[in-house]
Amino acid sequence: MSQMDQILSGSVAFYPLGEGQVNLAVLGILDLFEKAGVTYRVGDMTTEFKGPESNVMALLGALVAYAGAHSKYVMDIKLSNTCGL
Numbered sequence: 874m875s876q877m878d879q880i881l882s883g884s885v886a887f888y889p890l891g892e893g894q895v896n897l898a899v900l901g902i903l904d905l906f907e908k909a910g911v912t913y914r915v916g917d918m919t920t921e922f923k924g925p926e927s928n929v930m931a932l933l934g935a936l937v938a939y940a941g942a943h944s945k946y947v948m949d950i951k952l953s954n955t956c957g958l
Contacts, residue, residue, distance in 0.1 A: 882923035882957025885936060889944040898943055905935045919949075923957055 889898040903920065906913045909932040911924030922929065933950065940946045 879926040879954055880923060881926050881929040881952055881954055882921070883929070883950065883952040884919040884921045884957075885951075886919040886949040887936070887940060888947040888949075889940070890946055891944070898940075901939055901943060902936060905932060905939060909935070921957065 885902075887899060887902050889895055903915065906915075906920060906922060909922075909924070910928040911922045911932060913920055913922040922932070924932075929952070936948065936950075940948060
């Protein structure tokens with residue numbers, strides 16, 4: 874499989890800090906997964922995902938941009954080209 878065809882999987886845990894409306898911040902993050910062209914599964918504390926490398930990398934950029942524009946945050950991101958969802 875070429876680098877361009879590579880499938881990546883991973884998980885994201887997003888923690889908005891000092892945010893009065895945490896649910897709204899999290900829903901905005903989840904909307905990005907819906908639009909990203911990746912398979913994803915929402916858990917209690919993390920969202921797992923899998924998709925083409927270009928989609929995953931674009932999603933990660935969108936997540937960071939959204940989070941930074943809406944709150945101070947901690948985001949734990951794990952990536953793998955071997956295991957996952």
